Amino acid sequence: MARRKIIRITATSLLVLLVLVTAALGGVGWYYSGELLEPEEVPRRYPETALGVDDKNVVLAESKLTLQRGTFGVVWPGGTAKVGDIASTKDGRVERPLLEGTAPPEGTKVRMETNVHEGNPKTSLGLVFSDVAVPGELGDMPAWFVPASNPDTWVITVHGRGASREEALRVVPQLHGAGLPVLLITYRNDPGVPKSPDGLYHLGDTEWHDVEAAIKYAQGKGAKKVVLYGWSMGGAIVGQTLARSGLAAAVSGVVLDSPVTNWTQTLNLQAENRGVPTWLTPVAEVVSGWRADIDFDRFDLVRTPPALKPPTLLVHGSADGTVPAQSSRDLATAANGLGWPLQYVEIPGADHTSGWNVATDTYRTALGDFLTRSIGAKP
Numbered sequence: 001m002a003r004r005k006i007i008r009i010t011a012t013s014l015l016v017l018l019v020l021v022t023a024a025l026g027g028v029g030w031y032y033s034g035e036l037l038e039p040e041e042v043p044r045r046y047p048e049t050a051l052g053v054d055d056k057n058v059v060l061a062e063s064k065l066t067l068q069r070g071t072f073g074v075v076w077p078g079g080t081a082k083v084g085d086i087a088s089t090k091d092g093r094v095e096r097p098l099l100e101g102t103a104p105p106e107g108t109k110v111r112m113e114t115n116v117h118e119g120n121p122k123t124s125l126g127l128v129f130s131d132v133a134v135p136g137e138l139g140d141m142p143a144w145f146v147p148a149s150n151p152d153t154w155v156i157t158v159h160g161r162g163a164s165r166e167e168a169l170r171v172v173p174q175l176h177g178a179g180l181p182v183l184l185i186t187y188r189n190d191p192g193v194p195k196s197p198d199g200l201y202h203l204g205d206t207e208w209h210d211v212e213a214a215i216k217y218a219q220g221k222g223a224k225k226v227v228l229y230g231w232s233m234g235g236a237i238v239g240q241t242l243a244r245s246g247l248a249a250a251v252s253g254v255v256l257d258s259p260v261t262n263w264t265q266t267l268n269l270q271a272e273n274r275g276v277p278t279w280l281t282p283v284a285e286v287v288s289g290w291r292a293d294i295d296f297d298r299f300d301l302v303r304t305p306p307a308l309k310p311p312t313l314l315v316h317g318s319a320d321g322t323v324p325a326q327s328s329r330d331l332a333t334a335a336n337g338l339g340w341p342l343q344y345v346e347i348p349g350a351d352h353t354s355g356w357n358v359a360t361d362t363y364r365t366a367l368g369d370f371l372t373r374s375i376g377a378k379p
Contacts, residue, residue, distance in 0.1 A: 039162075039189040039201055045111060046076055052106035057095040058083050065112045066094045069349060070358035073113040076104050082116045114354045117169040121146050121184075124169055127176060134185060136213040138194035143185045143214070146172060150179040153252065153375055154223040156214045157184045160232025160258075160353065161201065164190070167231055170356050174364055178377040180227070185214045187237070198291075203263060204236035205294045211237055212245040225252040227375065231353050232323060235259020236299055242306035243298070253374040254312040255367065258320055258353045261301040262327045269324045302334045309340040311374035313366060317350025317358065343370060 048066055051059040058074065058081060060066040067086070074081045081101035088095045104110050117124035121144055128147065133140040144165055155175050157168035165184040175182050187210035188196045196206060215226055228251055230238035235256040242248050260266050267281045285296045298304050316328040325346060332344035345366045347355035356363045371377040 039195075039199070044077075046109035048110045048112060050074075050076070050104035050106060050108040050110050051093055053098070053103045054095055056098055057087050058098050058103045060094045060096065060110070062089060062092045062094050066096075068112065068351070068354070068358065070354070071099070071116060071360055072354075072357050073116045073118070074101075074104060074110050075113055075118070076108050076110040079104055079108075080118050114352075114357050115166050115169070116357070118166060120144060121169065121172060124166075125173055127172065132183075132217075134183075134210075134214050134217045136188070136194070136210050138188055138196070141186050141188075141190075141193050141210060141213070143183055143217075146176055146182040146184070148176050148179050148181045150377070151181060151222050153180060153225045153227065153377070154218045155180050155182045155227045155229055156211065156218065157182060158187070158211055158228065158230040158234035158237050160230075160234050161203075163231065163234075167353070168229065171229070171367065174367060175371075178368070178371050180371070180377055181223075183214055183218060185210070187211070200291065201233075202294060203233060204240045204260075204299065207237045208240035208244060211241045212247055215241075215245070215247045215250055219247075219250065224250075225375065226250055227253040227255065227371075229255040229257075230259060231257045233260055235261065236263070239299065239301050239306065242308055242310070243304070248306070248308045251308070251310050253370070254310055255370070256312065256314045256328075257355060258316050258323050259314070259328065260299065260323050261331050263296050263299045265327045266323050270322070273321060302330050302338075305338045305340060309338065309342075311370070312340065312342040313370040313374075314342055314344045315347065315355045315363065315366065316344075317347045317352065317355050319349050320352045322352035 048063055049061040051061055053059065069085055071082065071084050074083055079102060081103060082099040083096040084099050086094060086096055121127040121129040130145045132143050132145045134143050159165060159167040165186060168184050172182050186193045187207050188194060189201055196202065211228065218226055228238045228241065236259065238254060238256065239261065242251060264281060264285065267285065271281055289296060314328050314332060316325045318325055328344065332342060335342035347359045347362065350358040
């Protein structure tokens with residue numbers, strides 16, 4: 001009798017423990033799925049400090065971000081500036097030449113950004129553009145259209161998660177100079193765009209429909225071919241467009257900048273950044289997959305590449321702390337075996353989507369050569 005009681009108590013305790021562990025894992029998975037799937041306005045933080053101006057150089061307090069090499073935007077409440085590469089560092093002061101805008105006053109809290117232009121193509125670049133609406137399955141999606149001399153091949157830009165159309169403004173002058181019209185799109189859950197039915201990001205699993213709508217819009221305006229240009233999660237969206245869109249045959253070239261080509265590896269890196277064990281990544285995937293009906297396996301472009309593989313330029317920074325460069329290295333290594341004409345350019349020391357900023361000449365040269373080889377554009 002006593003033995004049966006002990007066994008019953010032990011079994012009950014183990015069952016309770018299992019329920020508690022399952023509930024705890026479910027709670028962790030729900031939290032991190034929310035971090036991943038739930039759109040939210042990115043808080044405007046200004047962690048850096050401006051120390052004034054010295055001989056036309058903007059002076060900033062030394063930090064990991066202000067010590068980044070290259071050209072960056074400096075943003076603060078009520079002002080923006082574009083600064084060049086580091087001129088000098090001394091005694092906790094970092095001096096960078098002021099390239100555009102006005103210097104922030106001494107003591108102003110500022111933020112360093114990869115976006116070096118704010119506003120629309122006219123106000124930021126001096127380029128003629130039109131505000132257009134791309135009809136999508138959820139409603140109209142605002143876009144900027146910058147015309148150019150070759151109406152046959154358009155570039156469609158796809159920004160990353162939580163970013164905006166402005167992310168693409170850095171490369172628009174080069175694309176425009178090559179004669180390529182550019183359509184800078186928005187997609188579901190962007191501000192001013194219809195939300196997805198469940199109000200969640202789908203990490204490319206449904207957003208590709210909005211890129212397909214943009215291709216259809218371009219074709220309706222006379223485009224015969226398109227180049228898809230995606231940053232970060234925009235790269236995942238482009239990948240799913242190639243794999244699943246009936247209009248993928250219209251894509252004559254692809255440019256991917258710091259793209260998500262494997263969500264599992266990306267989630268592992270982000271877990272490490274938060275001090276969370278990577279063995280919890282599958283839990284987050286299961287919960288996210290349940291909440292948003294996402295099959296994470298289909299995003300692994302090495303194991304599940306698209307049937308159509310147009311010429312592709314893949315750029316990634318070696319110091320990317322958001323999306324691992326290893327994912328792009330893996331795809332580049334596998335490309336020949338996959339029959340994918342892909343060129344990989346890794347930018348030493350560049351963080352997430354900052355390859356253009358850190359090594360502008362290298363980036364521009366690679367992009368120009370790619371456009372010439374793949375679609376015959378003349379830079």
